[in-house]
Amino acid sequence: MEKFSTLTGVAAPLPLINVDTDMIIPKQFLKTIKRSGLGVNLFDEMRYDDEGKEIPDFVLNQPAYREAKILVAGDNFGCGSSREHAPWAIADFGIRCVIAPSFADIFFNNCFKNGILPIVLPQEEVDKLMDDAGRGANAVVTIDLENQVIKGPDGGEIKFDVDPFRKHCLLEGLDDIGLTMEKADAISAFEAGLGASRPWTAPAA
Template identity: 45%
Template sequence: MVNPFTISGVAAPLPVNNLDTDQIMPKQFLLGIDKSGLARGLLYDLRFEADGRVREDFVLNRAEYRGAKVLIGGSNFGCGSSREHAVWGLQQAGFEAVIAPTYGEIFYFNSTNNRLLLVTLPPEHVEALVAEIAGGDDKHVSIDVDNEVVIAPSGQRYAFSLPPRQKQMLVEGLDMVGMTLRQQAAIDAFEAKHWAAQPWCCIDLPAQQQRV
């Protein structure tokens, strides 16, 4: 671990099992050629009625959860299609982390690559956290990535684990390209060895063009 990293803020409980990416980001919001404007589409059919009226009782429309940084979901969160827009929409809406018992596999890797923290906790711990937040006045949680622990409003601590590579990407702000470039010295050494052993691969190219 290089630097301490903590996410703190309001946590919004949405303990819905099998909440798929089609619900997280409906298809009508996938028509753009860039990533902009996706916050509006986040969970659109849950946040709004068919006629566009706001569903006042939906968790993300309630005043006490506005500005939430953490979303607490149910099992198999983010299952379904591989639309990366689901991750982008969560981030554009201000979410920096999701806590759930399990995740859809593709959503998990899309989140990792975009540095959206996914915390995996046992179902009973998620249920306890949801009950505390939904039933209390304090809605704030802290996720201590350095020590791999979620701290509830009461001070109750829930341990989790992150793969070292995922933690490094999150803390250092690296994507997959950035992680690859961390190995630049090893890449250069391999290329030098490769060309020395097989010079015929690029024998007719100027020296400055021999590296692909």
């Protein structure tokens, strides 16, 4: 998993509440088990019409936000089903931070496992960032995970909280597999000791 330390990029405003995972990545795109290739279908039903043409008014179709790295959203973001394809699609598009007043629990947890930083802020601070994000290409925001600070385009700063363990995992680029591999030596030593004390468990020569 790619490390997350400091992220600077355009923030896209999505002032909608209760954005569920089917809105993020509709069910017809869940056939794949790959984490790549889903970005083009992120918010598919809002981005494209019935003929597959882009809807110009949707924020991520607007030139200023096509390469947005941060999403400022409404309350209860990521509700609905537990599909992990939702954070896959967000990450594949290039968004690595989502800011909202609240998140659905499963989506929130899945974000950390996929290198995305979900930040919970009071509504008034989200409103300020939403206003900043409305500046288009000038909506450049910096997320400093180490110092837990969001720096807005006007130089203002907003502090945010993050669980220390999850912060460590993002800073070091550790997903569940990476966390396990950190203990590779201990696992190997345990397996060696187990083989010595229980020879019948050792693989046949």
